[in-house]
Amino acid sequence: MRFWALFKRDVLVSWRKKSNIYQPLVFQLLIVTMFPLGLGAGAQTLAKVAPAVVWILALLSTLITLENIFKDDYEDGSLDLYVLSGMNLYLATLSKASAHWVTTGIPVILFAPVIAVLMHLPEHTYGVLLLSLLLATPIFSLLGTVGSALIMNIRNGGMLLSVLVMPLLAPVLIFGAGAVLETSLGNSARGHLMLLLGCTVLSLTLAPLAAAAAIKINLE
C-alpha cells in the first residue's frame, strides 16, 4: 500500500539522518539547563514550574522540526510525484504526519522523564505526563504537516510556521500541561486528558484535509 510505502521511506530517511532524531532531544537538554541557571536550583522552585517546563520543551523541540516535513520533498520534487501518482493527498499527509510522529514524537515522549527528573517533577505525575504527551505529540505532528505544507516553498519560513501553529497549539498546551499540573496538586486529570483526546481526534480528522489543501494550492 502506498501509505505504508511512504511511511516506511520517511521513517528510513529520518533514521539514516540521525540528527533529525536527536536534535530535539539535545535542544531540550540545552534549554532545561537554562531553568535552574535562571530560576535558582532549589528543588521546590523547579518542581513548581516543572509541569509547564517539561510540556513547553516537548512542544518547542517538536516545533523546530516541523519546517522540514514537506520541505525536502518539495525541493527535490518528490512531492510533485506523490501528487502525480494519483495518491490520495489526505492519506499522503497522514502518512507524513505518522512518520514524523514516530521519528520525533516517540523520542520526545521517551525523553520526557529525563527532563522531568532534571526539573524535580513529582514522581506520581509521570504516568499522566507520559499519557498527556502520548495524546498530544500526534497533534504536534498533524498540525505540523499543515504548517509545513503552508510554508514549504518559503525561505526561512520557520518563524512564520511558529506564528501559524502556536495559536492552534494553545489549547493543547492548556489541557496537557494542565493535566500534569492538576495531578501534581493531587487532583484528577481526567477532564484534561479527555479534552486532550478530543483535540487529538479532531486534528486527526481535520488536519490532513487542511494540509492536503495547502499542498494543492502550493503546487498549482
Added chain:
Amino acid sequence: MNRIVKFYHEMGSPPSFYRITRHWLKPMLFLAIVLTLYGLIDGLFFAPTDYQQGDSYRIIFVHVPAAWMSMFIYAIIGIAGIITFVWRMKVAEAVMMACVPIGALFTVITLLTGMLWGKPMWGTYWDWDARMTSELILLFLYIGVMGIYSAYEEDPRKAARLAALVAIIGLVNLPIIRYSVVWWTSIHQGSSISLMGGSNGIKDWDMLRPLLVMALATKFYFIYSMLSRAQSYLLKTESKKQWVKQVIKKELSGDQS
C-alpha cells in the same frame, strides 16, 4: 433578471464592484466621523458617571466597540475566506485581505485600551484573564493570515488562497481556543471579572446610547476602510486588465461619474 440577483453578480465582478462601491466611500466615511464624534462627546461628557468605576469606565466607549469589531471582522474574514477557497472569487479575495489589517488594528486597540482600563480598575496593566488571553491569540491569528499572504506576495492569487486556508483553520479553532482559555482561567482564578455579563450589564440608556452609537460608527468606519482597501487591492492585482486602464484614464481626465 431579479435585481438582487443582478446586484449579487455585479458585486462578484471586479470592475462592477469597483464602479458600484466607489460611490459608497464618502457617505460611509461621513457617517463614521459624525457618529464617532457624537458617540465620543456623548460618552465622555454626558453619560452618567459609574457608581463603582467612576469616570474611568468611559474607555468602554472605545474598548467594547473595538472588541466587537475585532471578532466580527474575523468572522467576515472567515466567510470571505471560504468563498475565496471554494469559488475563487477575486472580489472575495480582495475583501478578505482588506479586512485583515483593519481587524488586527481593532484587536490592538482593544488590547491597548483594555490595558489602560486595567490599570485603574485591577491595579495592573495585564492580567491573564480569559478575554485578554483569547484576544491576544486572536491577534496572533491575524498576524498569521498577514504573514502567509506577504510571504507569497509575488503571486497574489495563490497568496490569497493560502491566506484563506489559514483563516478558515483559525475560524475552526477559534471556539476551541476560546473555551480552553476560559476554562483555563476558571481553574486558576475562580471567577474572572465580568463587566458586561449577565444581570450586571448596563441598564442605563444614557450609558448604553453612546456605546451603541460607537458600535455603529466602527461598523461604518470598517465598511469605508474595507471597501477602499479592497478597491486598491483590485486595482493593484488587476493592473494589467483593460478596466483598470479605463478607470485610470477616466480619473486622470477628472471625470468623477
